[in-house]
Amino acid sequence: MSESPKREQWASRIGLVLAMAGNAVGLGNFLRFPAQAAKNGGGAFLIPYIVAFIVLGLPLMWIEWTMGRFGGQYGHHSTPGIFDSMGRRKFWKYFGVFGLWANLIIAAYYLYIESWCMAYAGFSLMNGFAETAPKDFFAKLTGDTPNEIWAISSWGMAIFAVCIAINVGILSRGLAKGIEIVSKIGMPLLIVFAAILAIRGLMISPATDSHAVESPMVGLNFVWEPKFDSLTNPAVWLAAAGQIFFTLSIGMGSMHCYSSYLRKDDDVTLNGASGAWTNELCEVVLGGTILLPIAVAYLGLVAVQEMVAGGSGFGLGFMVFPKLFNYWGSFAPVAGFLWFGLLFFAAITSSLAMGQPIMAFLQDEFKFSREKSALAFGAMLLPLALPVAMLHSQSFFDEFDYWAGTFSLVVMAVGEAVLFAWIYGVDRGWNEMMRGADLKVPRVFYWIMKYVTPTFLIVILVTSIFKPQAGWEKYVASVTSGTAAPKWEWADDGMIGKLLHKDLPLKEGATPKEIAFNQNLKLVRTVDRGAMLAAFAGFAILVSIAWRKREAEGRNISP
Amino acid sequence: MTPLAWVFMLSVWTLIIGCTIYCFWKLMSSKSLESDD
Numbered sequence: 214m215s216e217s218p219k220r221e222q223w224a225s226r227i228g229l230v231l232a233m234a235g236n237a238v239g240l241g242n243f244l245r246f247p248a249q250a251a252k253n254g255g256g257a258f259l260i261p262y263i264v265a266f267i268v269l270g271l272p273l274m275w276i277e278w279t280m281g282r283f284g285g286q287y288g289h290h291s292t293p294g295i296f297d298s299m300g301r302r303k304f305w306k307y308f309g310v311f312g313l314w315a316n317l318i319i320a321a322y323y324l325y326i327e328s329w330c331m332a333y334a335g336f337s338l339m340n341g342f343a344e345t346a347p348k349d350f351f352a353k354l355t356g357d358t359p360n361e362i363w364a365i366s367s368w369g370m371a372i373f374a375v376c377i378a379i380n381v382g383i384l385s386r387g388l389a390k391g392i393e394i395v396s397k398i399g400m401p402l403l404i405v406f407a408a409i410l411a412i413r414g415l416m417i418s419p420a421t422d423s424h425a426v427e428s429p430m431v432g433l434n435f436v437w438e439p440k441f442d443s444l445t446n447p448a449v450w451l452a453a454a455g456q457i458f459f460t461l462s463i464g465m466g467s468m469h470c471y472s473s474y475l476r477k478d479d480d481v482t483l484n485g486a487s488g489a490w491t492n493e494l495c496e497v498v499l500g501g502t503i504l505l506p507i508a509v510a511y512l513g514l515v516a517v518q519e520m521v522a523g524g525s526g527f528g529l530g531f532m533v534f535p536k537l538f539n540y541w542g543s544f545a546p547v548a549g550f551l552w553f554g555l556l557f558f559a560a561i562t563s564s565l566a567m568g569q570p571i572m573a574f575l576q577d578e579f580k581f582s583r584e585k586s587a588l589a590f591g592a593m594l595l596p597l598a599l600p601v602a603m604l605h606s607q608s609f610f611d612e613f614d615y616w617a618g619t620f621s622l623v624v625m626a627v628g629e630a631v632l633f634a635w636i637y638g639v640d641r642g643w644n645e646m647m648r649g650a651d652l653k654v655p656r657v658f659y660w661i662m663k664y665v666t667p668t669f670l671i672v673i674l675v676t677s678i679f680k681p682q683a684g685w686e687k688y689v690a691s692v693t694s695g696t697a698a699p700k701w702e703w704a705d706d707g708m709i710g711k712l713l714h715k716d717l718p719l720k721e722g723a724t725p726k727e728i729a730f731n732q733n734l735k736l737v738r739t740v741d742r743g744a745m746l747a748a749f750a751g752f753a754i755l756v757s758i759a760w761r762k763r764e765a766e767g768r769n770i771s772p
Numbered sequence: 773m774t775p776l777a778w779v780f781m782l783s784v785w786t787l788i789i790g791c792t793i794y795c796f797w798k799l800m801s802s803k804s805l806e807s808d809d
Contacts, residue, residue, distance in 0.1 A: 256780030437777040487795035494792045
């Protein structure tokens with residue numbers, strides 16, 4: 214066994230756990246979760262959600278922590294090497310490319326959203342939303358105009374550039390002095406900011422606030438009132454599994470990377486569980502108590518139900534919330550700053566985790582220094598980030614979000630669950646996981662990791678590839694109750710539907726401008742897919758070169 | 773809020789807050805944390 218020459222270390226265990234939790238806690242905790250819960254059965258959604266957390270979330274967290282620590286012992290800090298050390302077939306190191314590629318593609322648009330949070334926080338603090346409508350601010354920030362393919366905003370791009378520079382700067386300081394310090398400051402602040410907003414939000418009363426139309430408790434009830442009939446709907450179970458999956462940042466390669474800096478006998482079970490539960494605290498307790506209660510108090514239940522019907526609270530958080538804070542008088546600028554500040558901290562602790570695996574790969578394989586690898590990450594990001602910022606959000610932004618931010622994560626999770634439980638072997642994997650464990654994991658998880666988690670993931674993958682527009686529940690019902698199955702049509706948010714541009718329908722009676730825009734979008738999306746494939750091929754070539762180099766240098770390390 | 777919504781919310785909150793506190797209590801009291809810090 215050999216170690217990489219300049220192996221970095223985490224400075225403290227609490228720093229590592231906060232960095233891992235920061236990696237998991239993202240915008241989805243505060244924007245997507247409440248909308249998903251309200252859409253999928255309220256309190257009853259939490260039943261499949263917690264089941265998914267136990268059979269999917271926790272096992273995958275432990276699998277990724279264990280794989281990372283294992284690969285780290287052989288000098289690997291990114292998934293090509295980590296998977297290669299466990300799989301010992303050529304295929305696995307190339308499969309590990311997903312753990313580099315997805316981080317780069319996701320970072321290209323995630324950092325853009327992060328820059329919005331920064332801009333919104335600053336503008337809120339200057340009380341800018343007292344005069345400017347959030348929608349106008351957003352349009353100026355992004356340059357997005359209906360039916361225009363170009364979306365250029367010079368100051369929006371300048372803030373984006375600053376945001377990239379901040380991330381590159383922090384990454385260049387390394388694990389202990391960069392990521393760990395930001396997580397130690399950012400995570401507690403995020404929780405404090407969220408707690409202040411939640412308490413202030415729950416204090417809204419129509420009796421004392423003339424703008425309030427409902428009690429915030431109506432919004433809380435909207436999130437938590439259980440609708441038990443939803444439990445028989447397979448779509449609700451899939452939605453719960455999807456939410457758990459994405460909220461924990463599973464299938465990205467960032468968790469493997471962070472845990473690869475552990476020592477051989479360091480704990481992974483308690484660390485992994487701590488990070489996962491902290492994420493749940495931020496998502497369910499805090500995330501579920503801010504967005505919808507405040508929105509319902511000022512806009513009414515019906516209006517908010519319509520706004521979150523799509524299962525995302527994004528529009529509510531960016532387009533509506535700043536206006537609602539104006540009802541809080543002199544506290545409004547602070548409230549806006551706290552809201553977008555917490556979103557910024559949630560975003561930056563995640564985006565840093567996207568840069569580290571790519572940097573680690575360059576450091577391990579091409580002996581880049583920390584600073585040089587951080588700059589290289591920034592340089593790789595630019596050609597992908599520029600079209601995200603300069604073109605309509607329905608083009609590069611949406612495509613990156615689907616293919617890298619959604620689909621690829623499931624593909625990678627399926628692969629790693631199979632690799633861990635069936636290729637490396639669940640017995641060896643279990644022993645590896647339990648070495649140095651501070652938390653004794655119940656034996657039932659052995660069986661869950663072997664059978665339940667891979668099966669659950671394969672179901673998620675298959676149903677997201679072959680997704681019908683009418684929803685799987687209609688077809689299940691046709692089998693169980695004998696009703697006629699609806700005509701098959703690909704869903705616009707399924708993999709095949711996306712591939713066929715089903716999410717870009719041309720409405721009847723479209724104007725020539727709308728037709729041209731639609732055609733341009735399809736063309737740009739095709740170019741965009743080419744760019745993603747090129748990026749994947751580029752990483753695969755780098756992996757191939759790196760392994761040849763390893764062989765030539767006689768350091769082709771495997772257990 | 774309906775009583776059932778209260779029951780669901782408080783049960784889930786108790787579970788999550790309880791597990792988070794337990795994990796951090798174990799983390800803080802573990803030897804490796806002391807030796808690391």
